[in-house]
Amino acid sequence: MKMYKGEALKMILTYALASIIVAWILVPLGLIFISAFAVPKEYYNIHKLIPLAFTTENVYTLLFVLKAWKSTLNSLIVAGLTIAISFALGLPTGYSLARFMFKGKDTFKLLIIGLRMFPVIVLAIPFTVIYLKIGLADTLIGVALAHTAMSLPFVVLITSSLFSGIPVDYEEAGMVFGLSRFEAFFRITLPLALPGLAAAAIFVFIMSWNEVFIASVLVLVNRTLPADILVSALNAPDPLKFAAGFIMVLPAMIFVFFARKYLIQVWGITIR
Amino acid sequence: MRGKNKIFYHNFLPYLLLLPTGIYMGVFIGYPILETIRLAFTHPYTGEISLYNFQRLSRDFHFWNALKYTFLLAGIVIPIQVTLALGVSLLLLRRFKGSNMVLYIFLIPLTISDVAAALIWYNILTGNGYLNRILINLGLLKSPLHFFGYQYRSMEILAIVITEVWRATAIVFVIIFAGLQMIGKEYLEAADVFGASTYQKFRYIILPMIKPSLQTALIIRTLFAMQIFGVVWILAGRDIPILAGETYYWQIELKNPNVAAAYSLIIACISIFLGFLYIKLLKPEYLER
Numbered sequence: 001m002k003m004y005k006g007e008a009l010k011m012i013l014t015y016a017l018a019s020i021i022v023a024w025i026l027v028p029l030g031l032i033f034i035s036a037f038a039v040p041k042e043y044y045n046i047h048k049l050i051p052l053a054f055t056t057e058n059v060y061t062l063l064f065v066l067k068a069w070k071s072t073l074n075s076l077i078v079a080g081l082t083i084a085i086s087f088a089l090g091l092p093t094g095y096s097l098a099r100f101m102f103k104g105k106d107t108f109k110l111l112i113i114g115l116r117m118f119p120v121i122v123l124a125i126p127f128t129v130i131y132l133k134i135g136l137a138d139t140l141i142g143v144a145l146a147h148t149a150m151s152l153p154f155v156v157l158i159t160s161s162l163f164s165g166i167p168v169d170y171e172e173a174g175m176v177f178g179l180s181r182f183e184a185f186f187r188i189t190l191p192l193a194l195p196g197l198a199a200a201a202i203f204v205f206i207m208s209w210n211e212v213f214i215a216s217v218l219v220l221v222n223r224t225l226p227a228d229i230l231v232s233a234l235n236a237p238d239p240l241k242f243a244a245g246f247i248m249v250l251p252a253m254i255f256v257f258f259a260r261k262y263l264i265q266v267w268g269i270t271i272r
Numbered sequence: 273m274r275g276k277n278k279i280f281y282h283n284f285l286p287y288l289l290l291l292p293t294g295i296y297m298g299v300f301i302g303y304p305i306l307e308t309i310r311l312a313f314t315h316p317y318t319g320e321i322s323l324y325n326f327q328r329l330s331r332d333f334h335f336w337n338a339l340k341y342t343f344l345l346a347g348i349v350i351p352i353q354v355t356l357a358l359g360v361s362l363l364l365l366r367r368f369k370g371s372n373m374v375l376y377i378f379l380i381p382l383t384i385s386d387v388a389a390a391l392i393w394y395n396i397l398t399g400n401g402y403l404n405r406i407l408i409n410l411g412l413l414k415s416p417l418h419f420f421g422y423q424y425r426s427m428e429i430l431a432i433v434i435t436e437v438w439r440a441t442a443i444v445f446v447i448i449f450a451g452l453q454m455i456g457k458e459y460l461e462a463a464d465v466f467g468a469s470t471y472q473k474f475r476y477i478i479l480p481m482i483k484p485s486l487q488t489a490l491i492i493r494t495l496f497a498m499q500i501f502g503v504v505w506i507l508a509g510r511d512i513p514i515l516a517g518e519t520y521y522w523q524i525e526l527k528n529p530n531v532a533a534a535y536s537l538i539i540a541c542i543s544i545f546l547g548f549l550y551i552k553l554l555k556p557e558y559l560e561r
Contacts, residue, residue: 022377025378031402093289096285212501217523226388245388249392260379
């Protein structure tokens with residue numbers, strides 16, 4: 001009986017702590033949603049505990065009066081380009097590391113792992129100088145190429161781990177039946193790896209969408225969303241800041257909701 | 273002919289597949305690093321090789337403050353994050369109904385940028401924020417608490433610390449939790465048989481076994497902490513100077529890429545130095561030899 005009591009107490013304590021953790025994360029998120037849609041008058045009235053009248057005015061003003069839709073679009077373009085470039089470069093590399101034994105493989109892998117930890121903001125300054133010379137200054141493709149430095153090591157490690165998880169026998173069987181190595185890859189291995197690759201793409205998207213330092217140093221006119229906010233947030237009225245926070249948080253959260261299981265796997269790979 | 277082709281593929285295909293990444297790393301990572309070094313050691317006005325940029329930094333009190341605050345923030349934030357991540361990991365290791373849900377929710381901040389996290393906490397801590405609303409409406413406070421502005425710098429640091437703990441504890445958690453899951457149940461069961469207390473189990477089994485994960489977590493978090501930028505820039509601007517913020521300021525506001533490059537180089541050197549330090553200091557202990 002005593003034992004039972006102790007167990008129950010432990011359970012209550014566990015759930016109490018779990019609730020605190022959940023509240024610690026979700027309450028601040030919920031509050032930015034509320035503030036983003038609160039009628040400014042209600043927000044500025046401090047004697048109201050929580051604003052109860054809502055409007056889409058803040059988000060509308062931010063997007064269409066202050067033209068944040070442009071920087072949002074720029075962010076999407078940069079993230080899309082970063083995904084395209086880092087997969088075009090990293091996918092073959094990941095495949096090579098997963099399928100072949102060759103001289104220098106370990107050194108190369110170590111280089112990639114080391115690169116993962118490299119402080120990428122160091123690259124931002126020389127990029128501005130180099131881009132001026134080669135005509136990439138102030139371009140979105142320039143930002144995407146810089147963001148690739150940040151995402152490429154992850155893409156290589158994730159794809160290599162994904163391909164290692166698919167038995168080579170499948171490809172060999174395909175090749176026995178007359179497929180070339182490339183056909184075997186595109187028809188057999190790639191479709192099998194697709195869910196994991198999609199999760200990896202989301203991972204890269206989030207990295208690029210959230211990156212602010214490189215983006216705000218490299219692009220002064222066609223700013224991405226975080227860079228735009230970084231510069232203009234300090235002068236904007238509070239409700240617009242919260243609308244900006246809401247827009248920044250939204251896509252990442254939607255993606256995570258749909259891909260949560262795979263994302264945990266991907267995060268697992270990136271930290272190994 | 274076909275046979276020759278096959279040999280060619282076998283020997284060269286792996287390298288051919290590495291080539292795009294290799295070229296990219298050379299052009300977009302290797303070359304810029306060299307360019308950083310060149311810029312940092314070039315006099316901004318005469319174009320000669322010189323130590324001018326570093327001499328200029330050493331005389332600038334903003335540089336020393338940036339160094340101080342970057343380390344101060346890392347020194348406060350990282351121990352809190354590691355402790356919290358360890359605590360949450362131990363809690364979630366006891367599987368209970370809904371523990372997976374808690375796990376997913378705790379990981380949400382991994383997807384949230386530093387800029388967005390700063391705005392999220394600005395929303396709570398500012399003059400009209402929810403903290404002040406609660407305290408004032410409960411009658412605990414007459415006028416709002418101030419977290420932002422030059423005269424409230426210690427409160428700004430508090431706001432930055434809260435935001436960083438909220439945002440970036442998840443990455444420490446992911447690493448430590450993965451490490452904890454790899455501890456064999458046998459060890460803890462054996463400890464139970466011999467009547468070990470919870471503290472003893474933690475001190476002599478769990479802690480030594482997750483040392484490699486702790487090492488990884490500490491390295492990753494410390495390197496990121498040296499690059500802290502968005503949170504500080506949004507919440508405190510230059511009230512709290514930090515290394516990455518000064519890099520940005522010299523590049524964008526003062527349009528001096530040479531001093532900015534010197535800052536970058538210092539960030540890189542500190543990162544590399546700290547990385548090696550952790551690897552040396554935190555050699556894993558093994559329970560079984």
